[in-house]
Amino acid sequence: MKAIVLVGGFGTRLRPLTLTTPKQMLPVVGVPMIERVVAKLAANGVTDAILSLGYRPDAFLEAYPDDRCAGVRLHYAVEPEPLDTAGAVRFAATEAGVDSRFIVLNGDVLTDLDVAALWALHAERGAEATIALTPVDDPSRYGVVPIAADGRVEAFIEKPPPGEAPTNWINAGTYVLEPSVLDRIPAGRKVSIERETFPRLVEDGSLFALQSSAYWVDAGTPATYLQVQLDYVDGLRGQAEPAVHPSAVVEDGATVEHAVVMAGATVAAGATVRDSVLLPGATVGAGAEVDGSIVGEGSVVGAGASLRDLTVTGLGAEVPAGATLVGARVPDADA
Numbered sequence: 519m520k521a522i523v524l525v526g527g528f529g530t531r532l533r534p535l536t537l538t539t540p541k542q543m544l545p546v547v548g549v550p551m552i553e554r555v556v557a558k559l560a561a562n563g564v565t566d567a568i569l570s571l572g573y574r575p576d577a578f579l580e581a582y583p584d585d586r587c588a589g590v591r592l593h594y595a596v597e598p599e600p601l602d603t604a605g606a607v608r609f610a611a612t613e614a615g616v617d618s619r620f621i622v623l624n625g626d627v628l629t630d631l632d633v634a635a636l637w638a639l640h641a642e643r644g645a646e647a648t649i650a651l652t653p654v655d656d657p658s659r660y661g662v663v664p665i666a667a668d669g670r671v672e673a674f675i676e677k678p679p680p681g682e683a684p685t686n687w688i689n690a691g692t693y694v695l696e697p698s699v700l701d702r703i704p705a706g707r708k709v710s711i712e713r714e715t716f717p718r719l720v721e722d723g724s725l726f727a728l729q730s731s732a733y734w735v736d737a738g739t740p741a742t743y744l745q746v747q748l749d750y751v752d753g754l755r756g757q758a759e760p761a762v763h764p765s766a767v768v769e770d771g772a773t774v775e776h777a778v779v780m781a782g783a784t785v786a787a788g789a790t791v792r793d794s795v796l797l798p799g800a801t802v803g804a805g806a807e808v809d810g811s812i813v814g815e816g817s818v819v820g821a822g823a824s825l826r827d828l829t830v831t832g833l834g835a836e837v838p839a840g841a842t843l844v845g846a847r848v849p850d851a852d853a
């Protein structure tokens with residue numbers, strides 16, 4: 519089985535973390551997000567993953583110099599310019615010579631979805647494309663997908679205004695596609711699979727969907743990037759993973775509560791880190807408080823500073839001693 523993994527986006531919602539590192543190379547409890555995604559693919563029988571790259575492709579090429587990741591063979595398709603989700607699929611499939619039924623996934627989704635069940639439904643229905651659906655509380659930031667009793671998709675509504683979604687079942691970002699779908703995607707320009715390709719397939723009655731309540735999180739926002747990591751240490755995804763890396767230093771008199779502390783990070787005496795993530799080499803100064811926030815790689819939180827409500831600091835960013843940051847980005851994401 520071959521899978522095209524879309525990892526070429528700019529990851530704007532995760533800035534400033536993604537100003538230096540593409541979203542899917544950010545660590546999730548010490549392991550690059552892409553590696554977690556590809557390991558799940560391997561467990562589902564995928565042998566070859568084609569990484570559809572655009573933004574900062576070198577980060578992936580350098581991380582996997584022998585073109586293997588979690589036991590899967592990697593292939594790379596680097597877009598000359600962003601082609602959006604369907605354009606990226608067409609480009610990657612052409613580059614890698616994909617000519618039979620294949621899988622596509624959004625590379626920022628961490629899920630326990632049963633891909634074999636999706637593949638089986640696709641074959642049973644004789645579908646041209648079949649997508650996995652997951653239930654969420656607020657469908658407005660996703661692709662909303664009402665279906666008939668037999669799984670036929672009735673509409674595909676990408677990011678409807680709040681309160682206007684006809685169902686809370688949304689596109690979970692894993693698809694089984696026939697090669698004929700590629701012929702529907704115009705070449706050489708941006709094409710959105712959500713806004714162009716799926717609505718056309720709906721019109722032809724050839725798009726099906728499988729509802730699944732398996733674990734599912736799109737880790738593409740600060741809130742969800744934080745949540746998936748706490749889920750790993752809380753044991754929601756198999757055996758609980760250690761929250762504090764053995765090479766991290768938590769000084770006597772520091773409090774680390776329900777937080778991920780990655781390799782080489784330091785928490786000084788009197789500091790408190792709660793419901794948060796410290797990336798490798800981050801430093802939290804004496805008496806500082808980090809609550810529900812993300813401290814970037816090598817970033818320094820000054821003594822007595824307070825970070826709360828999804829504050830995010832970027833690579834090497836410094837927070838002055840005594841500063842109070844609430845829901846802030848350092849440096850400012852739009853700068």
Ligand code: GDD
Nearest residue numbers: 524525526527570600601602606624625626660661689736
């Ligand atoms: N190669 C390439 N080129 N990849 C891209 C491009 C591009 O131009 N644009 C986005 N991607 C990649 C991103 O890196 C990400 O892995 C994936 O495509 C989806 O993009 P996001 O920006 O994360 O989309 P989203 O989260 O707002 O919405 C999508 O995912 C939801 C589920 O997580 C849509 O597919 C929704 O319908 C869906 O519900």
Ligand code: MG
Nearest residue numbers: 624626736738
């Ligand atoms: Mg996403």
